[in-house]
Amino acid sequence: MAEFDLLSFIFILLLALFLVLINGFFVAAEFALVSVRPSKVEELIQKTGSRRAKAVQKAIENQDEVISATQLGITMASLALGFLAGSYIDPVIELFFHDLDFLAVFSGLALGGIFAYAMTTYMHVVIGELAPKSIALQYPAKTSLWIAQPLHWFTSLFRPVIWFFNKTGWLVLAIFGIKPLVGHRSIHSEDELKLLISQSSTAGILEEQETAILRRTFDLPDTQVRMIMAPRRDMVTISMTDDFAKIVKKVNKSGHSRFPVFDSAHESVIGFLYAKDLLEYMELAFEKDVKFEDTLEDINITELLREADIVPETMRADRMLTTFQERKRHCSVVVDEYGGVVGLITLEDILELLVGDIQDEYDTEPEEITPVGGGLNGESNVNGQTSIDDFNDYFKTELDSDISVTIGGLIIEKMGRIPIENEKIRIQNLIFSVAEVTKLRIVSLLVSKAPEETDTPEKSITQNNSSDK
Incomplete structure (x- = not known):
């Protein structure tokens, strides 16, 4: 039997x-190229113009071929390592066991082969798989920069072999009716993206405000203009029959910068009057012999009015934002399917969907939801114009309507009429009490939790002075 050679064993x-490290190189290359963000690579190219970054970009563009190259490299290294372990390491260890008298009794039990297999498996898994995978996933950009050029050389050298393996692999898939996957990047659904945002927020990567904005972004395509516009009754408008004194008073009192101008019948919008245009016009008023008692009908205001932008009430909020950008406008008149004016949509309304309420020194809107008595009695005062979505967010409910946009509108919809003050209705686990109402809409509501013993999910309860008599 041959003698044990220590130098040969070390070699x-x-x-x-070395073969394990080669295997680790290809493992790291595969995970790094799948994980690295193309935007990050593009940023590196723009900042540094690095050749290595350009090599990474090229590898990402040819990802199918490159990933196949890494698989080929992993397979070749693993097979070579297995051959080396079986042909050389096993016999050497058998000799080592045979030369040691106290282990010689075990030499016939193939312990050398078992030991060689265990040792190579450990090196292959830990050094050749787990360690490079962890490094590549933790530092995908840095890893990609290091592996891109050598991987390019390997891919170029074995391109015919890679092409052959890819084609035959696709043929095998075709036999089973499976279409080959083009590209290795997973496409995330909207729900998956929302989950990623939540996980990033929980991990502290995203701040609270950033998380809120990202979540609200998904609401844009699902939100129609009619859901966020200012309704017609809340619009500050100007009529062709208004005199200059009345117009100036409206402009000064409202604090707005743009005003829809209606025709004499107050049915259709003929344009927008900008406050700054009005001020410029007033500077020249004396020269033009314009008096404050004159109406817009009395003078030629063609050059004073701006073209009115008209949009349907069913337009989506994301499309409305794009329209504002394309047309370089900040507000548009909203019409229904019959062409009637139903409201006004502004750029601020869209932005508030993303960042929440934006108020300036002129805004005097009351709080949408205010706890009553510090919230100790469980009641809250709710503005009737509060959107159903905002109401659901605050009270953790799931109210919904295909007709109404506001919580006041939902109550009217459920009752089938305009309610009177102090009238109550239960919806789900909440009691709604009408606190203030006009002839046309609910101004405010008192909302409280319903008693647990009440099982009826929706019930109208009338409580008012007239009904008690």
């Missing part, structure tokens, strides 16, 4: 370690 171990 074989070093060769095995």
Whole structure:
């Protein structure tokens, strides 16, 4: 039997370690190229013009071929390591066991082969798989920069082999009716993206405000203009029959910068009057012999009015934002399917969907939801114009309507009429009490939790002075 040669054994171990490192290189290359963000690579190219970054970009563009190259490299290294372990490491260890008298009794039990298999498996899994995978996933950009150029050389050298394997692999898939996957990047659904945002927020990567904005972004395509516009009754408008004194008073009192101008019948919008245009016109008023008692009908205001932008009430909020950008406008008149004016939509309304309420020194809107008595009695005062979505967010409910946009509108819809003050209705686990109402809409509501013993999900309860008599 041949004698144990320590130098040969060390050489074989070093060769095995080299093959393990080669395997680790291809593993790291695969995970890094799948994980790295193309935007990050583009940023590196713009900032540094690095050749290595350009090599990474090229690898990402040809990802199918490159990933196949990494698989080929992993397979070649693993097979070579297995051959080395079976042909050289196993016999050497058998000799080592045979030369040691106290282990010689075990030499016939193939312990050398078991030991060689365990040792190479450990090196292959830990050094050749787990460690490079963890490094690549933790530092995908840095890893990609290091592996891109050598991987390019390997891919170029074995391109015919890679092409052959890809084609035959696709043929095998075709036999089973499976279409080959083009590209290795997973496409996330909207729900998955929302989950990623939540996880990033929980991990502290995203701040609270950033998380809120990202979540609200998904609401844009699901939100129609009619859901966020200022309704017609709340619009500050100007009529062709208004005199200058009345117009100036409206402009000064409202604090707005743009005003829809209606025709004499107050049915259709003929344009927008900008406050700054009005001020410029007033500077020249004396020269033009314009008097404050004159109406817009009495003078030629063609050059004073701006073209009115008209949009349907069913337009989506994301499309409305794009329209504002394309047309370079900040507000538009909203019409229904019959062409009647139903409201006004502004750029601020869209932005508030993303960042929440925006108020300036002229805004005097009351709080939408205010706890009554510090919230100790469980009641809250709710503005009737509060959107159903905002109401659901605050009270953790799931109210919904295909007709109404506001909580006041929902109550009217459920009752089938305009309610009177102090009238109550239960919806789900909440009691709604009408606190203030006009002839046309609910101004405010008192909302409280319903008693647990009440099982009826929706019930109208009338409580008012007239009904008690």
